[in-house]
Amino acid sequence: MNKLAWKVVTVTTAVFAAVGFLTGITTPKTYTAAGILAPEVVNRQLPLKTLTGLSGDVVGHAANYSSDAVKIYFYPTIVTSTPFLLKLLKTPVTTSNGLDLTLEEYLDHHQKSSLVSKIKEVPRKILPKKKKDVAVSDSLAGSEEVYYIPEELYDKTTDLCGGIIIGVNHRNRKITCGFTCQDPLVAYQVCRTIIEMLDNYIRDYRRSKFEELYVFLQEYVGSKRQEALQAQARYAAYADAHLGIHTEEAAEEMISLEAEKNLAVDVLMEVEATIELVRLRMEKPAPVFEVINPPFLPVRASGPTPWRDALALGILGLIISGSVVFLEDKLFRK
Numbered sequence: 001m002n003k004l005a006w007k008v009v010t011v012t013t014a015v016f017a018a019v020g021f022l023t024g025i026t027t028p029k030t031y032t033a034a035g036i037l038a039p040e041v042v043n044r045q046l047p048l049k050t051l052t053g054l055s056g057d058v059v060g061h062a063a064n065y066s067s068d069a070v071k072i073y074f075y076p077t078i079v080t081s082t083p084f085l086l087k088l089l090k091t092p093v094t095t096s097n098g099l100d101l102t103l104e105e106y107l108d109h110h111q112k113s114s115l116v117s118k119i120k121e122v123p124r125k126i127l128p129k130k131k132k133d134v135a136v137s138d139s140l141a142g143s144e145e146v147y148y149i150p151e152e153l154y155d156k157t158t159d160l161c162g163g164i165i166i167g168v169n170h171r172n173r174k175i176t177c178g179f180t181c182q183d184p185l186v187a188y189q190v191c192r193t194i195i196e197m198l199d200n201y202i203r204d205y206r207r208s209k210f211e212e213l214y215v216f217l218q219e220y221v222g223s224k225r226q227e228a229l230q231a232q233a234r235y236a237a238y239a240d241a242h243l244g245i246h247t248e249e250a251a252e253e254m255i256s257l258e259a260e261k262n263l264a265v266d267v268l269m270e271v272e273a274t275i276e277l278v279r280l281r282m283e284k285p286a287p288v289f290e291v292i293n294p295p296f297l298p299v300r301a302s303g304p305t306p307w308r309d310a311l312a313l314g315i316l317g318l319i320i321s322g323s324v325v326f327l328e329d330k331l332f333r334k
Contacts, residue, residue, distance in 0.1 A: 005325045009318065016317025017310040024306025028112040032302040033191040034165055034178025036293035039072050040286065070202050075175055076166045079198060082136045085157035086149070091193045096185045103190060104156065111182055164194065175289065184298045191295040202288045210282045217275045224271050228264040235261045 070078070078084055089104040099110070133148035165178035177198070179190040235257040242250045 008325055009321045012321035013314050013317040016320075017314030020313030021306050021310035024304045024309040027304040028182050029301040030180050030182055030303045031184035031187045031298040031300075032165070032178055032180040033184070033188040033295040033298050034176060035191060035195060035291055035295035037175040037177060037195065037289040038292045039173055039175070039289045070205055072168050072173065072175060073170065075168060075198065078201060079164060079166045079177070079194060080161050082149075082154070082157050084197065084201070085160050086153070088190070088193065088197065089156060089160060091190065093186045093189045095183050103160075103186070106183070106186055107156065107160065107181075166194075174292075178295065180302060188295055188297045195291065195295070199288050203285050206285055207282055210278050210285075214275065214278045214282065217271060217278065221268070221271045221275060224264070224268045228261075228268045231257070231261040231264040 089102065089107075091103045092100065093103050093106055094100050095106065095110060099106075101110075134151050134154040135146055136149055136154070163180045165176060165180065167176045168174075169176070177191065177195055179187050179194060181187045181190070235254075238253060238257055242254070
């Protein structure tokens with residue numbers, strides 16, 4: 001490359017690095033509070049699962065309620081869902097300056113905008129914006145429901161989602177949960193709130209599933225009790241009618257009726273035992289997860305990093321300018 005090409009590459013790299021550094025120093029400091037969670041491993045299988053082959057597909061279908069309906073890989077979807085974020089916006093927080101307000105009020109009035117954010121907001125302020133509602137699907141309550149919220153509020157949930165950290169390590173079965181904002185105390189409080197809300201949501205979801213199963217079993221046990229009584233009555237009636245008769249046919253029928261009676265009684269006892277277990281799990285639900293590394297109040301800013309941003313953009317400028325100069329030299333110069 002000639003001297004002009006070197007100058008182009010140098011100037012471009014310097015400009016990119018300067019933009020990165022300027023962006024870094026004009027971006028307000030942010031703080032991150034994060035915790036690590038480990039799902040509790042407990043045996044949640046109900047005795048009904050063993051009866052799938054004995055009492056039919058109905059009991060087998062009910063047994064599906066015994067396992068967690070919310071797997072850990074759904075946690076990020078729950079935390080970043082619009083209904084969850086709308087509730088999180090109403091969370092009361094206390095700033096480092098001692099102000100008591102909601103998270104929505106803090107984000108609206110106490111967060112500083114970076115230079116890049118201010119540039120992005122220019123078109124919004126210049127161009128007239130038509131107010132409209134956004135359709136939101138809420139499936140967290142156990143039933144699909146569509147409702148509408150103002151677009152401005154929907155934009156707030158989108159911005160809030162950008163500050164949430166939620167990740168699942170499937171290999172080690174660990175969940176990382178955190179929150180980033182410009183106030184360390186708010187970041188700490190919101191992170192704790194996210195963990196509590198996630199825990200409450202999963203507990204409520206489990207409880208609702210067990211309540212559905214409990215209602216179903218209360219109806220189901222009535223039919224099983226009736227079947228057991230009828231089987232006992234058939235066995236007793238046949239035994240009384242063939243008392244003293246020792247034919248091979250009578251003995252085989254007695255064995256068949258006794259097996260039918262025992263099966264009906266066994267199924268009834270299993271269903272009744274499952275009802276009691278379901279009732280206990282409704283009253284005392286199993287723990288969701290253990291906070292093995294609780295969030296702490298951050299004392300150091302997590303961002304921005306002006307020198308790192310300058311280096312990253314400088315390298316990007318070097319690659320772009322170098323590629324352009326190289327292609328221009330090889331393709332357009334003979």
